[in-house]
Ligand SMILES: NC(=O)C1=CN([C@@H]2O[C@H](COP(=O)(O)OP(=O)(O)OC[C@H]3O[C@@H](n4cnc5c(N)ncnc54)[C@H](OP(=O)(O)O)[C@@H]3O)[C@@H](O)[C@H]2O)C=CC1
């Protein structure tokens with residue numbers, strides 16, 4: 190059925206989304222690695238119970254992929270997509286929802302035929318174990334066309350939307366993703382440097398100074414790209430998000446504390462690569478990038 194989604198990346202966000210779509214009778218199917226599939230007995234939503242979302246491995250696929258939602262971490266995405274490539278066709282719609290930038294361009298270069306959509310979410314979730322998810326706050330999920338059909342965008346967004354996981358179409362997704370990148374650049378690596386919750390950054394003088402410098406470097410790069418109006422008053426925006434998410438440990442700090450690889454390459458790394466291309470110095474972002482990569486990433 191055309192409306193059914195395959196979901197790659199059955200972790201915190203992908204798992205929660207899949208469970209909500211299943212509960213709304215949309216019959217999504219999780220695409221799992223072989224070892225995960227062997228252990229899979231349904232998703233568990235903490236406090237609610239088991240949600241028996243269907244699952245398959247890429248080797249069990251027996252028909253072309255029409256609709257694929259990808260919720261892997263940025264650095265997992267290309268490897269995860271590779272066994273699915275034989276099933277892509279000209280009408281395959283792929284929706285990519287993750288923090289950071291740069292992967293969409295790489296997907297498009299590798300798989301030029303697909304219709305690509307990108308999204309961002311303020312919904313939150315944590316994994317208690319491989320298939321147990323604790324929802325951590327409802328939020329808004331917005332999807333826009335990277336190069337997919339604008340005409341089909343609303344149909345795509347509606348088919349991914351349900352009461353418990355609302356999704357809307359956005360015609361300003363590039364600006365929203367750029368703004369989210371700015372927020373992640375200005376909060377996530379600083380919570381690693383100062384080992385603190387998001388809100389505590391505002392109580393530490395050195396962190397506030399770093400935050401101002403990150404925002405200033407980000408704004409300079411934005412101006413050079415003609416995107417200054419995507420991030421007006423950036424420091425005020427970041428300060429507000431740090432306040433609103435004050436009790437959060439950022440996703441990057443959680444990864445570092447769990448000994449896992451972070452998404453620094455797709456966040457601060459992406460900004461630094463753009464800055465280098467434009468010959469704009471970004472020393473504060475550079476130093477944070479090196480710090481998070483060398484001190485905390487196990488690669
Ligand atoms: N969690 C949240 O609240 C939010 C997350 N985001 C963003 O969403 C994205 C996903 O984050 P999150 O859900 O937390 O990440 P998780 O680590 O919880 O989930 C990633 C999932 O991808 C799976 N995966 C990795 N490689 C493959 C593969 N080759 N084939 C199939 N599945 C694979 C992992 O499986 P396994 O573990 O078995 O390897 C895991 O289930 C990130 O970019 C994050 O920044 C954005 C907003 C909020």
Ligand SMILES: CC(C)(CO)C(=O)C(=O)O
Nearest residue numbers: 376434437438439440441
């Ligand atoms: C907005 C913020 C900083 C909230 O914690 C986030 O997106 C993250 O932790 O990755």
